[in-house]
Amino acid sequence: MKNIAFFFLLFPLFVFSQDDLLDELNEEIIEDKKVISVFKSLKVVNFETTKLVNKKDFYLVISHRFGSVKNGIDDLFGLDQAVTQFKFIYGINEWLNLGLARSSYKKKYGLHAKFRLKYQEKNNFPLSIVGYSLITANTALKDNVYPNINFENRLSYTTQLLISRKINDNLSLLLAPSFVHENLATRSFAEENGSTVFYDEENNQIALGFGGRYKLSKRISLNIDYGLHLNRNENSVYNNPLSIGADIETGGHVFQLHFTNAQAMFEEGFITQAQGDWLNGDFFFGFNLVRVF
Amino acid sequence: MGVRRSFRKLKTMKKNIFFLLLFFFTISFNFAQERFATKSGIINFEASVPSFEEVKATHNSVSAILKSNGDFASLALVRGFRFKVALMEEHFNESYVESSKYPKATFSGKIKDFNSSELSGVQKDYILLGTVSMHGKEKKIETTVNLKEIDNIIYLTTSFTLRPEDFNIEIPSIVSNKIAEEINISTYFELRTNF
Numbered sequence: 001m002k003n004i005a006f007f008f009l010l011f012p013l014f015v016f017s018q019d020d021l022l023d024e025l026n027e028e029i030i031e032d033k034k035v036i037s038v039f040k041s042l043k044v045v046n047f048e049t050t051k052l053v054n055k056k057d058f059y060l061v062i063s064h065r066f067g068s069v070k071n072g073i074d075d076l077f078g079l080d081q082a083v084t085q086f087k088f089i090y091g092i093n094e095w096l097n098l099g100l101a102r103s104s105y106k107k108k109y110g111l112h113a114k115f116r117l118k119y120q121e122k123n124n125f126p127l128s129i130v131g132y133s134l135i136t137a138n139t140a141l142k143d144n145v146y147p148n149i150n151f152e153n154r155l156s157y158t159t160q161l162l163i164s165r166k167i168n169d170n171l172s173l174l175l176a177p178s179f180v181h182e183n184l185a186t187r188s189f190a191e192e193n194g195s196t197v198f199y200d201e202e203n204n205q206i207a208l209g210f211g212g213r214y215k216l217s218k219r220i221s222l223n224i225d226y227g228l229h230l231n232r233n234e235n236s237v238y239n240n241p242l243s244i245g246a247d248i249e250t251g252g253h254v255f256q257l258h259f260t261n262a263q264a265m266f267e268e269g270f271i272t273q274a275q276g277d278w279l280n281g282d283f284f285f286g287f288n289l290v291r292v293f
Numbered sequence: 294m295g296v297r298r299s300f301r302k303l304k305t306m307k308k309n310i311f312f313l314l315l316f317f318f319t320i321s322f323n324f325a326q327e328r329f330a331t332k333s334g335i336i337n338f339e340a341s342v343p344s345f346e347e348v349k350a351t352h353n354s355v356s357a358i359l360k361s362n363g364d365f366a367s368l369a370l371v372r373g374f375r376f377k378v379a380l381m382e383e384h385f386n387e388s389y390v391e392s393s394k395y396p397k398a399t400f401s402g403k404i405k406d407f408n409s410s411e412l413s414g415v416q417k418d419y420i421l422l423g424t425v426s427m428h429g430k431e432k433k434i435e436t437t438v439n440l441k442e443i444d445n446i447i448y449l450t451t452s453f454t455l456r457p458e459d460f461n462i463e464i465p466s467i468v469s470n471k472i473a474e475e476i477n478i479s480t481y482f483e484l485r486t487n488f
Contacts, residue, residue: 021358021360021364021365021366021401022366022368022399022401024358024366025356025357025358025366025367025368025399026368026397028332028356029356029368029370029397031370031372031396032370032372032373035393036372036383036386036387036393037383037386037387040383040387054379054380057378057379057380169393169394218388218463218465219388219465249384249388250467250468253380254380292378292379292380
């Protein structure tokens with residue numbers, strides 16, 4: 001009995017002994033709960049992700065969408081006909097990005113703002129929420145073809161809410177409710193009884209974007225996105241955009257290779273005017289290459 | 294009888310007092326150990342290879358405690374390492390150290406033949422032995438630490454090298470020539486009694 005009592009009295013010696021220094025340090029830490037790397041690229045394939053360029057970082061994104069693969073070797077699966085987009089993006093601060101881009105598809109210029117509203121947090125807020133706003137000017141519309149065209153007619157606006165969740169270390173999902181306003185609505189032409197008729201879309205169009213990334217290995221992920229247009233004209237010649245690709249990380253940058261049925265790269269372009277049709281083997285090879293400065 | 298009983302009572306009381314004193318002594322013995330600590334220690338790591346892009350990061354909120362018997366422990370949240378290129382930082386967290394799974398890097402060990410009363414404004418070298426733990430793996434290290442004390446602040450600096458493979462951190466072949474095999478770690482702590 002006495003011995004046990006003696007032992008207990010010495011207890012403080014053991015309790016406060018050396019290795020518990022780490023426990024003490026452990027008690028004081030404040031962990032950063034923000035969930036990072038929900039997506040590693042700014043885009044899933046076509047749709048924007050909830051990733052922003054960091055403060056003061058400067059990105060150059062070069063994207064290509066080649067011609068349709070359906071012509072086979074004749075134009076090397078479309079490689080002869082590339083549509084190119086250059087985009088510069090700058091991180092103004094932690095939550096705001098501004099970007100300027102030019103796409104050879106309809107010679108469009110675009111200006112966008114992307115802003116973070118909410119971070120996904122561990123054991124706390126479940127979603128990342130980012131806003132995206134884009135204005136584009138179509139400079140391919142020629143004055144001699146459209147003599148009455150005003151500058152406003154060239155403009156289109158896209159507003160999106162990008163909502164993502166990192167389900168686990170490998171899987172991240174994205175939902176992107178999108179609103180597109182075209183001052184000059186997308187027009188579909190059709191042949192009817194030997195004459196050409198046309199159908200215009202509404203100026204205001206809405207769509208739901210879906211996207212996901214699944215990591216196949218530490219540095220390669222499978223990416224898919226799809227845009228469900230909710231009020232497309234039933235005679236429209238355009239389809240919903242569906243894209244599948246891979247992100248390949250090579251140290252300093254991320255390489256995105258993909259197949260998509262939309263050649264346009266601006267949001268309002270691929271949401272309203274995806275011209276390819278997967279079911280007819282009519283889709284395009286493309287890539288996005290990101291360089292950080 | 295009454296006298297004898299009270300004598301016995303006194304004897305047990307004495308014993309209790311003895312134990313009580315022993316108890317307080319052991320406590321005070323522990324608290325007598327002076328402690329120096331910080332929450333803003335610095336760790337730099339450098340894994341650059343000449344003529345390739347710099348692979349370098351700094352952490353400036355590392356916590357550490359040093360006891361006057363030489364026990365030393367330090368803890369850094371891996372997410373706190375800051376790189377010049379944010380994308381590199383993201384790769385580091387997601388693919389290399391996997392900070393969501395292994396958020397902490399720790400060190401726990403002892404400075405050999407340490408005696409805090411010996412310290413002065415002149416730098417003195419000691420041997421530090423201990424275990425670095427990160428990415429779910431542990432590695433024993435031995436290195437030299439530089440110590441000096443000015444105005445009750447102990448300045449502790451040390452540097453050593455670590456190999457990613459010892460911590461099961463895989464460097465993909467595509468970048469293996471751009472990341473050094475041995476990573477130089479240097480640390481700087483200003484340890485204070487009132488922290």
